[in-house]
Amino acid sequence: MSFDGLPPLREVIDRHELRAKKALGQNFLLDLNLTGKIARTAGDLTRATVIEVGPGPGGLTRALLAHGARKIVAIEKDERCLAALEEISQHYPGRLEVLPGDALKTDFPRLAVPGEPVRIVANLPYNVGTELLVRWLTEKEWPPFYQSMTLMFQREVAQRIVAEPGSGAYGRLGVLAGWRTNARIAFDVPPQAFTPPPKVTSSVVHLVPRAEPLAADVGKLGKITEAAFGQRRKMLRQSLKGLGGETLLEKVGIDPTRRAETLSIEEFVRLANEA
Numbered sequence: 001m002s003f004d005g006l007p008p009l010r011e012v013i014d015r016h017e018l019r020a021k022k023a024l025g026q027n028f029l030l031d032l033n034l035t036g037k038i039a040r041t042a043g044d045l046t047r048a049t050v051i052e053v054g055p056g057p058g059g060l061t062r063a064l065l066a067h068g069a070r071k072i073v074a075i076e077k078d079e080r081c082l083a084a085l086e087e088i089s090q091h092y093p094g095r096l097e098v099l100p101g102d103a104l105k106t107d108f109p110r111l112a113v114p115g116e117p118v119r120i121v122a123n124l125p126y127n128v129g130t131e132l133l134v135r136w137l138t139e140k141e142w143p144p145f146y147q148s149m150t151l152m153f154q155r156e157v158a159q160r161i162v163a164e165p166g167s168g169a170y171g172r173l174g175v176l177a178g179w180r181t182n183a184r185i186a187f188d189v190p191p192q193a194f195t196p197p198p199k200v201t202s203s204v205v206h207l208v209p210r211a212e213p214l215a216a217d218v219g220k221l222g223k224i225t226e227a228a229f230g231q232r233r234k235m236l237r238q239s240l241k242g243l244g245g246e247t248l249l250e251k252v253g254i255d256p257t258r259r260a261e262t263l264s265i266e267e268f269v270r271l272a273n274e275a
């Protein structure tokens with residue numbers, strides 16, 4: 001037996017023959033200290049609906065439930081994991097709902113119950129995680145359907161999410177995250193904490209939506225940052241040529257010889273609002 005009265009995770013993985021599949025980015029977290037730490041980082045779960053993406057054999061799911069998650073809705077693409085998740089669901093009646101399917105095709109705002117806080121928690125393959133994060137950051141409705149996001153990324157990606165202007169890691173991801181949230185790296189996770197171990201160190205990022213982000217059209221902000229950072233070594237008058245170039249920059253009072261990574265988020269917003 002384990003801390004929660006369920007069989008140890010290794011036994012669950014063996015019994016259900018859940019050999020990790022590379023194509024699904026499966027690196028399972030079996031370390032209870034770490035899954036517990038992620039659950040604590042996510043904040044108060046006792047009144048929240050937790051949306052967990054990619055529960056796999058359920059290690060993090062079990063930590064979230066043990067830390068009092070009122071209700072978890074978990075989306076898992078790998079059908080092999082469903083029987084193991086069903087065992088957890090029976091152990092915590094009414095608290096875990098598993099939706100088999102692809103998170104990239106999921107309508108997340110519809111999973112929220114009006115008036116109840118939602119916290120998103122996930123240890124996902126990195127490409128899926130980045131794509132979902134960008135979607136969640138660019139939600140049309142703001143404040144958005146979630147109260148926080150606690151997500152695992154490769155450390156290099158985590159550093160891009162929390163990057164400040166002037167740093168080499170600052171780019172489109174940092175502008176979007178900083179525009180709409182307060183984001184911080186909560187802690188790093190070494191490769192050997194996972195089964196099988198990935199090649200690089202990972203980090204857990206915690207993001208809380210800003211109540212009132214600077215007003216900007218999401219589409220325009222995306223286009224400006226994409227063009228500016230697409231040629232990050234060039235001066236802005238060159239990289240933004242197709243979007244108004246020097247005229248636009250002068251209109252909003254930004255020196256056209258500056259480069260993208262020197263611009264603050266407020267300056268990007270000004271450009272998006274004039275473009």
Ligand code: SAM
Pocket residue numbers: 024025026027028029030053054055056057058059060061075076077078081101102103104123124125128
């Ligand atoms: N949460 C578990 C843990 O921490 O041990 C598993 C993490 S593993 C890195 C990623 C999980 O996401 C796997 O269970 C995988 O099957 C699932 N997954 C991968 N792509 C997915 C997608 N597009 N939609 C939903 N789940 C996905």
